[in-house]
Amino acid sequence: MTFFEATCTAPVNIAVVKYWGKRDTTLILPTNSSLSVTLSQDQLHSKTTIRASADFEAQGGDRLWLNGIEESIQSNKRLVACLRETRAQRKAMEQADPALPKIHSWAVHICSENNFPTAAGLASSASGYACLVYTLAKLYQLPLNASDLSMVARQGSGSACRSLFGGFVAWEMGTRDDGLDSRAVQIAPETHWPDLQALICVVSDAKKGTSSTEGMQHTVKTSPLLQHRIKEVVPQRMKDMIAAIHAKDFPRFAELTMQDSNQFHAVCLDTYPPIFYMNDISRAIIRIITEYNRTGIKAAYTYDAGPNAVIYAPKENMPEIYALLNHYFPGAVFDDQLGLRNDPRAVAANPLPEGFDPKVSPVFAEGAVRRIMHTKADDGPRTLVGEQDSLLNAEGMPK
Numbered sequence: 390m391t392f393f394e395a396t397c398t399a400p401v402n403i404a405v406v407k408y409w410g411k412r413d414t415t416l417i418l419p420t421n422s423s424l425s426v427t428l429s430q431d432q433l434h435s436k437t438t439i440r441a442s443a444d445f446e447a448q449g450g451d452r453l454w455l456n457g458i459e460e461s462i463q464s465n466k467r468l469v470a471c472l473r474e475t476r477a478q479r480k481a482m483e484q485a486d487p488a489l490p491k492i493h494s495w496a497v498h499i500c501s502e503n504n505f506p507t508a509a510g511l512a513s514s515a516s517g518y519a520c521l522v523y524t525l526a527k528l529y530q531l532p533l534n535a536s537d538l539s540m541v542a543r544q545g546s547g548s549a550c551r552s553l554f555g556g557f558v559a560w561e562m563g564t565r566d567d568g569l570d571s572r573a574v575q576i577a578p579e580t581h582w583p584d585l586q587a588l589i590c591v592v593s594d595a596k597k598g599t600s601s602t603e604g605m606q607h608t609v610k611t612s613p614l615l616q617h618r619i620k621e622v623v624p625q626r627m628k629d630m631i632a633a634i635h636a637k638d639f640p641r642f643a644e645l646t647m648q649d650s651n652q653f654h655a656v657c658l659d660t661y662p663p664i665f666y667m668n669d670i671s672r673a674i675i676r677i678i679t680e681y682n683r684t685g686i687k688a689a690y691t692y693d694a695g696p697n698a699v700i701y702a703p704k705e706n707m708p709e710i711y712a713l714l715n716h717y718f719p720g721a722v723f724d725d726q727l728g729l730r731n732d733p734r735a736v737a738a739n740p741l742p743e744g745f746d747p748k749v750s751p752v753f754a755e756g757a758v759r760r761i762m763h764t765k766a767d768d769g770p771r772t773l774v775g776e777q778d779s780l781l782n783a784e785g786m787p788k
């Protein structure tokens with residue numbers, strides 16, 4: 390079998406200035422710019438192998454497996470768009486250089502998986518589409534930089550465009566109708582602020598919420614507050630956030646992050662009928678972090694389109710924050726890959742910092758927060774080169 394293959398991983402990102410609303414739902418062009426932090430792939434990533442082979446056409450054409458289950462490609466318009474775009478780029482290269490093998494017309498087998506359980510309730514579309522597009526670019530050897538690729542990934546899922554970079558990443562909304570100026574740019578690499586860490590709190594939630602894609606268009610159609618956010622708030626907030634990141638000014642970064650999360654959930658409430666993403670546990674975490682910050686800002690919470698909290702804080706505050714969360718939310722499984730529990734402050738007999746008002750929240754029943762993951766700002770997509778890294782076997786089927 391003659392084939393070409395690439396295997397890559399891509400990270401998740403958590404926005405500190407939220408993307409919410411599209412001005413073009415096909416090209417996925419947003420109504421405001423946004424900014425995120427890329428989190429370490431050591432804890433959370435998508436991994437994708439793509440093989441192109443002249444033999445695949447006779448075996449059913451393009452095929453896709455997600456977390457071990459075969460899915461239809463044709464019914465997924467966003468995936469089709471990413472494939473179409475990268476194949477067109479490859480075709481142009483082949484036309485310019487006749488010596489190149491004509492692999493753009495070969496069918497592909499795509500196999501992708503996340504290293505975190507989908508049941509954890511963590512969004513995987515950002516890392517998934519970033520990984521798909523990055524792997525396609527490697528397979529086709531496209532001479533494109535991460536910002537160019539972000540414009541393709543954006544058409545898979547808006548937030549995916551920011552996962553093409555590590556560190557601190559802005560998605561500039563752009564103004565053109567063709568989307569050629571709506572792309573991700575790196576504000577600062579992960580090495581700029583190695584001290585910044587995150588705790589992801591997976592909150593127990595029985596009901597399935599409104600998807601981001603669906604929810605944000607209801608907001609665009611019905612929320613007057615969103616118009617205020619787009620015009621009056623986000624442009625200045627983007628500038629302030631970039632300045633705070635460049636200055637490594639944690640209190641300012643934290644304040645802007647919390648304000649932006651609050652406003653995002655306010656526009657959800659202003660949507661008619663309203664959308665609720667946070668629950669009682671999410672709100673208790675807000676009260677706990679607010680009390681913790683009463684004497685000086687030491688942590689920032691942020692929430693996406695679901696009840697899970699992400700807490701950003703400098704490394705030195707993490708043991709204290711973990712102890713606090715563990716006190717109010719006993720029984721959470723703790724993914725301690727960075728060795729936080731080795732710090733005596735994380736397991737102190739008195740988990741509340743001095744002066745902390747214990748009455749800000751009740752102590753919840755076991756499992757209200759199901760899992761806590763400790764992670765940090767880190768790098769962008771990685772290419773894996775070992776044969777053992779491939780997700781496909783010799784026949785081009787999932788291993």
Ligand code: DP6
Nearest residue numbers: 404407408546547548601602693694
């Ligand atoms: C709340 O990128 O999932 O996480 O573009 O429709 O795929 P689509 O939406 P998606 O929306 C993410 C929204 C958010 C905020 C953010 O990540 O900026």
